[in-house]
Amino acid sequence: MSEKKSPRVLVLRTAGTNCDEETAFAFRSFGAKADLVHINRLFEGTARLSDYHILAIPGGFTYGDDIVSGRILANELRLRLGDDIQDFIKARKLIIGICNGFQALVRSGILPGDLGVKSQGEASFQQTVTLTYNESGKFEDRWTYLRLSGKSVWTKGLEDVIYIPVAHAEGKFVPRDDKLLNKLKKNGQVAFRYCDEQGNPAAYPGNPNGSIDDIAGITDKTGRVLGLMPHPERHFIFEHHPRWTRFEKKESFGQGAQIFKNGVQYVKEKLLA
Amino acid sequence: MIWRVEIKEKEGVFDALGERIKKDIIDLGLTSVSQVHIVYVYTIVGDISESQIKQIGRELLADSVTQEYTCFSPEAYIFPLSKKNIKIVEIAHNPGVMDPVEESTIKGIRDLGIPTVKAVRTAKQYHLKGPISDEDLEFVVQKALANKLIHHVVIPENVFPTEKEIVANGQACKVLTFDLLEADQKRLTQISEDGQLFLNLNEMKAIQKYFRKLKRNPTDCELEAIAQTWSEHCYHKTFRGNIRYSCTEKGQTKTKNIRNLLKSTIVKVTQTLDKPWCVSVFHDNAGVIKFDKDTNVCFKVETHNHPSALEPFGGANTGIGGVIRDILGTGLGAKPVCNTDVFCFAPPEYSFKDLPTGTLHPKRVMKGVVSGVRDYGNKMGIPTVNGAVLFDERFVGNPLVYCGTVGVIPAGKEKKKVRKGDVIVVAGGKTGRDGIHGATFSSGELTSESEVVSSGAVQIGDPIQEKKVLDVLLEARDQGMYSAITDCGAGGLSSAVGEMGEELGARVDLEKVPLKYQGLNYDEIWISESQERMVMSASKKNAEKLLALFEQENVEATVIGEFTGSKRLELFYHGEQVCDLEMSFMHDGIPNITKEARWAPPKSREPEISCPKDLTSNLLSVLSHYNVCSKEWIIRQYDHEVQGGSIIKPLVGVDNDGPSDASVVLPKLGTKKGIAISNGVNVRYGMIDPFWMAASCIDEAIRQIVAVGGNPDRIALLDNFCWGNPDKPDRLGGLVRCAQGCHDFALGYGTPFISGKDSLYNEYAEDGKSIAIPSTILISAIGIMDDVTKSVTMDFKKAGNLIYVVGQTYDELGGSIYYDTKDALGMQVPHVDVKQGRKTFQALFAATQKGLARSIHDCSEGGIAVALAEMAFSGGLGVTALLKDVPYEGKNKRNDSVLFSESNSRFVVEVAPEKQKQFEKLLSEVPYGVIGRVEESPEFVIYGLDDKVCVNAYIDDLKKAWQKPLQF
Structure with missing residues (x-):
C-alpha cells in the first residue's frame, strides 16, 4: 500500500500527554501512519488536522490535571481548534479520546456532542456531562470488565464483555440530568459499561469510580467520536492481560486491539476506498 | 484589581x-x-x-x-x-x-x-x-x-x-565576604555552622590555607560552592576516604586500614568480573548495560530521606523527580521506562504521645510519601512497577525513601563530552529559593530544629515541567544538538556546572539564570536546588537551534555561560566577579581524613521458644506482619501500566492481587526482549550482621529475577546504603562489613554493580540522644530477558500439579519474621552459599526456558510457609504438603524452623506431573524435595515432621490475614 493510501492518524500531544507512543503503536500495528503532533503545531498551522483521518487524544495528565482534569486542553480544543474539529467530524472522520483524552472531549462538549437539548443561546460545544473524582477519592490502576452497547464503528466485532484496565483519579461519569442520560441511552450513545466477568452490573471495584449507570465510555450521535476511561492500548497484546500466564492457549492480540483495528479499517473502507 | x-x-x-x-x-x-x-x-x-x-x-x-x-x-x-x-x-x-x-x-x-x-x-x-x-x-x-x-x-x-x-516576593540582594584569613579555630567552626555549610574544622582549615595563598577572603558564593562540592552528599567522603577498621569475631580483634571503601569493595567487583555487557559504570548519573544490538538500558536508585522526614509529599515527590532527571542526564539522555520505590517507616499504629518532638506521625509520613511518588511518577507517564515497604520503630524520625528509575538509550549515546568554547544552557524550571542547602543539609543529622533551620530544603515538584523537558530533550539528543548533559540535583547549578566543567573550567553570568521571582542573591542562584532543570553543553552553532526547539514546546532554555578552558570556576553577577576558584582545588582540595570503624557482633542469643503443635495461628501472624502483608493499597495508586510495556505486573494471580516477585517490562513495543526489575532489602538481618544482610539482599534480588524466568548471567546490581552517622565508629564498622558482604557475594554470583548511592547521617537527635535508623542496604537488580513470553508468575495454576521446594533449608531463624512476631531477634542469620545458589539459579532458569515450571515463588520473609500460602491464595487453589520432604540441614529440626526459616537461594516451584522427569533431570546437582500437591479444594493443609497436621486453614482466611494490615 502506498504511503498516500495509508490511513493517517494524528496522535495529539501537549504538556503532560503520556500515552501517545503506545496509542500510535496500536494504530501502526494495523497499517496506519500515525504521527505524534504537538498541539502548538496545529495552532501555528505547520500541521493540519484536515490532513488526517483519525484524531486520537491519548491518556496522560495534560497541564497536570490542574484545576480539573482535561480542562485546559478542552478549552484549547474548543476555542482554538473548534472549527477544524467541527469540519473534521462533518467530513465523517474519526475521533477517539482515551482517559485524559476522554476528559478533554467531555469538558469541551465534543462528547456527547449536540443532542438537540441545548437551551437557547448555548454554543454548539457545551459541556453536558462530566468525569469527576472517583468515589474512592484516589487514583487507581485496576482491570475492569466492560459490557459493550451502542453501535459505534469503533466497537464493531468486539466481544460482548471485554477486559481492559483503568488508571485514573477522575473517571466518575456524571450526566447533567436524567433527561440527558435518557437521551444518551435512547440514541445508543453509551458504548461501554463497567460490569462483572459475566456482564452483570457490578459495584466497586467492578465499577471502579462510581460512574452513574456504570458508564465507562460514550460516543457522539454518529458513533464516530468515541471517548472512554479504560485504556484499550493497554490490552493490546496477549501478554498485557494480568493473568496471561494462567492461560494454556496463547493469542497474539489482546481484547482492546479490535478498537484500533476498527478505526483503521473504517478509514480504509469508507474514506480511502 | x-x-x-x-x-x-x-x-x-x-x-x-x-x-x-x-x-x-x-x-x-x-x-x-x-x-x-x-x-x-x-x-x-x-x-x-x-x-x-x-x-x-x-x-x-x-x-x-x-x-x-x-x-x-x-x-x-x-x-x-x-x-x-x-x-x-x-x-x-x-x-x-x-x-x-x-x-x-x-x-x-x-x-x-x-x-x-x-x-x-x-x-x-x-x-x-x-x-x-x-x-x-x-x-x-x-x-x-x-x-x-x-x-x-x-x-x-x-x-x-x-x-x-x-x-513579587523577594528581598534585596546583598554581597558578602567572610573574614577567613584572620579567623581562629573557633571562628572557623562558627562560620561553617552559621552558614549551614556542614564543613568540619579540617576542611575549613584547608579552605583558609587556600585563601591565605591567594591573599584574599572568600566571597559567600565561593564558600557555598566549596561546601556543596565537598559535602558528603556530593563527594561521598566516607566511602572515598580512609578508614581504620577493627573487627572482633570469635573473641579476636583484627585491625586494618582501608583506602577508599568504594573502590576496594563495590567497584572492585565490577572490575574483576569485567562483563562485556557493562557499557558505562560508576562514572555517570546511572549505570549503563547492553540491552540489544542498538539499545542500552540504564538504572539508578536515589534516596530522599531527610526531605521526606520534614515534608513527606514534597520529599518523595522531588525524590522521584530527581532520580528521573538522573536518567535524563545519563549519557546524552535516556528515556525513562519504569520506576521502583522502596520505603522504610515506623509502624502506622505508633502512638502520638511517644512521637519525638518535631516529627510527623508515621502514618502521615507514609500517606504523604506514597502520594508524592504517585503524583510525580504518574504525571511523568512512567510506570511504577516494583517496590517494597518495611517497618521498624527506629525509622520514626528518619524514614527512608528510595526512588529508582530505569531508562533506555540508543547505543553510542552513552558518551558525552564537554568541549572548550561550548555554551552552557540551562533548560526547564526557573530558579527560586527552593532547596537552598539541600546537599549540605542531608550531610548532617536531623534534629527537632531541622524543620525550622532547614525549611528551605523542602520542596514541591512540578512533574509536568519535567515531562515537557523530557519530550524535547530526546528530540534534541537525536538531532545531536548538544554534546553533554547533566541534571540539576543536589547542589543545583553549582554541582551540575562544577562537574561538567571539572576539566575545562566554566564561566557563568548568574544574572542570566531565569528566576521565579526577583531578589535572589547570586550565591542563592548558584546553589538553589529548584527542580526540573537540566544543564547542557552545546556548540555556539547548535545553541540557537536548541533554544528554538525547546521554545516550540513552551520550555524555557537559556544560555548562562561558557566552558572556557581556564580550568577555573568563574562566576559573575551583573559583571562583578563573585567567584574565582581553581577547579582542581574544588575537586581535589578536600583534606583526606581517616575515620575510625569498629565492628563486633551484637549480644543477642537464640530465643527459647517451644514449637506449638498447631502452627496455623503463627502463620496468620506472620502473614499479617507489616513487612510481609499486601501492599496493594500502595501499588494501585501507581500507574504501573503506562507506556504499554507491562508484562508481569506487581500484582498477579486469579484475582490480580498476589505479590509478584520481579516485574517484567518491555521497553520496546513490538519486540519480545524485556527487562526484569527486583529488589532485596531486609533490615532485621543487619541488626545481627550487616555482612550477611548484604549477602541475603543480593541473593533475594537475584532469585526474584530468576523466579520470573530471568537469566542469572545477565543481572546487574545497584547498591544503596542508608546508614547512621559515619563519624561514630560503631555505625561505620557495620558499614564496612556490609560493603565487604556486597563485594563477596556479588562477585560470587557474577553480578556486577553498575551504580550506587550512599545516604549517611540518618539519625534523629533529640535532647542530646540520637536514634540511628536500622542500618539498611538496598540491592536493586535489573535482568535482561530474551523472551518475555517465557515469564512465570508466582500463583498456583492447576490442581494436581506437584509442589517442589528447591534449595536447602537450614536452621536460620535469626532475624526472621517468625521471631519478630515473638519479639525476638536471634543470632542465626541466613547465610549464602554462592556455589550452591548458582547451581539452583541455573537449574531454574533452564526450567523456565523449557516451559517446565507453571509457577515459581522465591522463599524470603516468612520462609516456605509464606511462599506456599501466597502461591495458594493468589492462585485460588489449596495445598497439601509434607514437611518431612523438605530438604533440611541442621541439628535443630522442628516444624517451625522448617516452615519459617529464611534460608537463602530457595524457591517453591509448581510442576505439572507430566513434566516431572524433565524437571528433575535439571536438578541433579541441587537439593530439592517434592513436598506436596496443588489441590482444587481451598484448604491449606501442612503435615509436620511427625506426619500430623500442623497447619490447617482456608486460603481465604490466609488471604484476609495478609490483606488486612495495610488496607487503608
Missing part, C-alpha cells in the same frame, strides 16, 4: 476528596467529624472586569455539571465564621512554594482571551461538620491539613493579599 473565585460542589454532589480528608481525620482518632467539604479558592490579580471573572469561573475553574462558582471583589467578601457545629479553616501555600496550578491557571485565563492576568494564588477552605473544639481544629490542621513548612492558615484580614505580595 484583585478577585477571589470560590468553587464548590453543587448541593447533592458527592464530595469524594472531602470524604477522603474526613477519613484521614478519623484516622487521627477524631471521630466527631461527620462531614468535610472543600471549597477551592483562586485569588486572581490583574486588570480583569466583572464579566471576565465570571467567564473565568464558568469556563475554566468550575465544572459546570458538578460544581458552582462565586466571584468576590474585596469589598463584597465576608470571611465565613466558624459556628458551633461547623468549623471553617482556609489553608494556602507559603510564598515561594511551588504550586503548579497557579501557572496552569494563568495559562487557562490567557487562553480565554484575557491576557491581563498577572498572578494567581490558590487556597483550600475546609468546612468540617460536627462538634469540634478549637483545640481539635488546631490538631487537625497540624496533623492532616497543613504542613507549616509549606502552608499557612489564612486569617480573615489577609484573605486578599496586596498585589505586591503576590506578584
Whole structure:
C-alpha cells in the first residue's frame, strides 16, 4: 500500500500527554501512519488536522490535571481548534479520546456532542456531562470488565464483555440530568459499561469510580467520536492481560486491539476506498 | 484589581476528596467529624472586569455539571465564621512554594482571551461538620491539613493579599565576604555552622590555607560552592576516604586500614568480573548495560530521606523527580521506562504521645510519601512497577525513601563530552529559593530544629515541567544538538556546572539564570536546588537551534555561560566577579581524613521458644506482619501500566492481587526482549550482621529475577546504603562489613554493580540522644530477558500439579519474621552459599526456558510457609504438603524452623506431573524435595515432621490475614 493510501492518524500531544507512543503503536500495528503532533503545531498551522483521518487524544495528565482534569486542553480544543474539529467530524472522520483524552472531549462538549437539548443561546460545544473524582477519592490502576452497547464503528466485532484496565483519579461519569442520560441511552450513545466477568452490573471495584449507570465510555450521535476511561492500548497484546500466564492457549492480540483495528479499517473502507 | 473565585460542589454532589480528608481525620482518632467539604479558592490579580471573572469561573475553574462558582471583589467578601457545629479553616501555600496550578491557571485565563492576568494564588477552605473544639481544629490542621513548612492558615484580614505580595516576593540582594584569613579555630567552626555549610574544622582549615595563598577572603558564593562540592552528599567522603577498621569475631580483634571503601569493595567487583555487557559504570548519573544490538538500558536508585522526614509529599515527590532527571542526564539522555520505590517507616499504629518532638506521625509520613511518588511518577507517564515497604520503630524520625528509575538509550549515546568554547544552557524550571542547602543539609543529622533551620530544603515538584523537558530533550539528543548533559540535583547549578566543567573550567553570568521571582542573591542562584532543570553543553552553532526547539514546546532554555578552558570556576553577577576558584582545588582540595570503624557482633542469643503443635495461628501472624502483608493499597495508586510495556505486573494471580516477585517490562513495543526489575532489602538481618544482610539482599534480588524466568548471567546490581552517622565508629564498622558482604557475594554470583548511592547521617537527635535508623542496604537488580513470553508468575495454576521446594533449608531463624512476631531477634542469620545458589539459579532458569515450571515463588520473609500460602491464595487453589520432604540441614529440626526459616537461594516451584522427569533431570546437582500437591479444594493443609497436621486453614482466611494490615 502506498504511503498516500495509508490511513493517517494524528496522535495529539501537549504538556503532560503520556500515552501517545503506545496509542500510535496500536494504530501502526494495523497499517496506519500515525504521527505524534504537538498541539502548538496545529495552532501555528505547520500541521493540519484536515490532513488526517483519525484524531486520537491519548491518556496522560495534560497541564497536570490542574484545576480539573482535561480542562485546559478542552478549552484549547474548543476555542482554538473548534472549527477544524467541527469540519473534521462533518467530513465523517474519526475521533477517539482515551482517559485524559476522554476528559478533554467531555469538558469541551465534543462528547456527547449536540443532542438537540441545548437551551437557547448555548454554543454548539457545551459541556453536558462530566468525569469527576472517583468515589474512592484516589487514583487507581485496576482491570475492569466492560459490557459493550451502542453501535459505534469503533466497537464493531468486539466481544460482548471485554477486559481492559483503568488508571485514573477522575473517571466518575456524571450526566447533567436524567433527561440527558435518557437521551444518551435512547440514541445508543453509551458504548461501554463497567460490569462483572459475566456482564452483570457490578459495584466497586467492578465499577471502579462510581460512574452513574456504570458508564465507562460514550460516543457522539454518529458513533464516530468515541471517548472512554479504560485504556484499550493497554490490552493490546496477549501478554498485557494480568493473568496471561494462567492461560494454556496463547493469542497474539489482546481484547482492546479490535478498537484500533476498527478505526483503521473504517478509514480504509469508507474514506480511502 | 484583585478577585477571589470560590468553587464548590453543587448541593447533592458527592464530595469524594472531602470524604477522603474526613477519613484521614478519623484516622487521627477524631471521630466527631461527620462531614468535610472543600471549597477551592483562586485569588486572581490583574486588570480583569466583572464579566471576565465570571467567564473565568464558568469556563475554566468550575465544572459546570458538578460544581458552582462565586466571584468576590474585596469589598463584597465576608470571611465565613466558624459556628458551633461547623468549623471553617482556609489553608494556602507559603510564598515561594511551588504550586503548579497557579501557572496552569494563568495559562487557562490567557487562553480565554484575557491576557491581563498577572498572578494567581490558590487556597483550600475546609468546612468540617460536627462538634469540634478549637483545640481539635488546631490538631487537625497540624496533623492532616497543613504542613507549616509549606502552608499557612489564612486569617480573615489577609484573605486578599496586596498585589505586591503576590506578584513579587523577594528581598534585596546583598554581597558578602567572610573574614577567613584572620579567623581562629573557633571562628572557623562558627562560620561553617552559621552558614549551614556542614564543613568540619579540617576542611575549613584547608579552605583558609587556600585563601591565605591567594591573599584574599572568600566571597559567600565561593564558600557555598566549596561546601556543596565537598559535602558528603556530593563527594561521598566516607566511602572515598580512609578508614581504620577493627573487627572482633570469635573473641579476636583484627585491625586494618582501608583506602577508599568504594573502590576496594563495590567497584572492585565490577572490575574483576569485567562483563562485556557493562557499557558505562560508576562514572555517570546511572549505570549503563547492553540491552540489544542498538539499545542500552540504564538504572539508578536515589534516596530522599531527610526531605521526606520534614515534608513527606514534597520529599518523595522531588525524590522521584530527581532520580528521573538522573536518567535524563545519563549519557546524552535516556528515556525513562519504569520506576521502583522502596520505603522504610515506623509502624502506622505508633502512638502520638511517644512521637519525638518535631516529627510527623508515621502514618502521615507514609500517606504523604506514597502520594508524592504517585503524583510525580504518574504525571511523568512512567510506570511504577516494583517496590517494597518495611517497618521498624527506629525509622520514626528518619524514614527512608528510595526512588529508582530505569531508562533506555540508543547505543553510542552513552558518551558525552564537554568541549572548550561550548555554551552552557540551562533548560526547564526557573530558579527560586527552593532547596537552598539541600546537599549540605542531608550531610548532617536531623534534629527537632531541622524543620525550622532547614525549611528551605523542602520542596514541591512540578512533574509536568519535567515531562515537557523530557519530550524535547530526546528530540534534541537525536538531532545531536548538544554534546553533554547533566541534571540539576543536589547542589543545583553549582554541582551540575562544577562537574561538567571539572576539566575545562566554566564561566557563568548568574544574572542570566531565569528566576521565579526577583531578589535572589547570586550565591542563592548558584546553589538553589529548584527542580526540573537540566544543564547542557552545546556548540555556539547548535545553541540557537536548541533554544528554538525547546521554545516550540513552551520550555524555557537559556544560555548562562561558557566552558572556557581556564580550568577555573568563574562566576559573575551583573559583571562583578563573585567567584574565582581553581577547579582542581574544588575537586581535589578536600583534606583526606581517616575515620575510625569498629565492628563486633551484637549480644543477642537464640530465643527459647517451644514449637506449638498447631502452627496455623503463627502463620496468620506472620502473614499479617507489616513487612510481609499486601501492599496493594500502595501499588494501585501507581500507574504501573503506562507506556504499554507491562508484562508481569506487581500484582498477579486469579484475582490480580498476589505479590509478584520481579516485574517484567518491555521497553520496546513490538519486540519480545524485556527487562526484569527486583529488589532485596531486609533490615532485621543487619541488626545481627550487616555482612550477611548484604549477602541475603543480593541473593533475594537475584532469585526474584530468576523466579520470573530471568537469566542469572545477565543481572546487574545497584547498591544503596542508608546508614547512621559515619563519624561514630560503631555505625561505620557495620558499614564496612556490609560493603565487604556486597563485594563477596556479588562477585560470587557474577553480578556486577553498575551504580550506587550512599545516604549517611540518618539519625534523629533529640535532647542530646540520637536514634540511628536500622542500618539498611538496598540491592536493586535489573535482568535482561530474551523472551518475555517465557515469564512465570508466582500463583498456583492447576490442581494436581506437584509442589517442589528447591534449595536447602537450614536452621536460620535469626532475624526472621517468625521471631519478630515473638519479639525476638536471634543470632542465626541466613547465610549464602554462592556455589550452591548458582547451581539452583541455573537449574531454574533452564526450567523456565523449557516451559517446565507453571509457577515459581522465591522463599524470603516468612520462609516456605509464606511462599506456599501466597502461591495458594493468589492462585485460588489449596495445598497439601509434607514437611518431612523438605530438604533440611541442621541439628535443630522442628516444624517451625522448617516452615519459617529464611534460608537463602530457595524457591517453591509448581510442576505439572507430566513434566516431572524433565524437571528433575535439571536438578541433579541441587537439593530439592517434592513436598506436596496443588489441590482444587481451598484448604491449606501442612503435615509436620511427625506426619500430623500442623497447619490447617482456608486460603481465604490466609488471604484476609495478609490483606488486612495495610488496607487503608
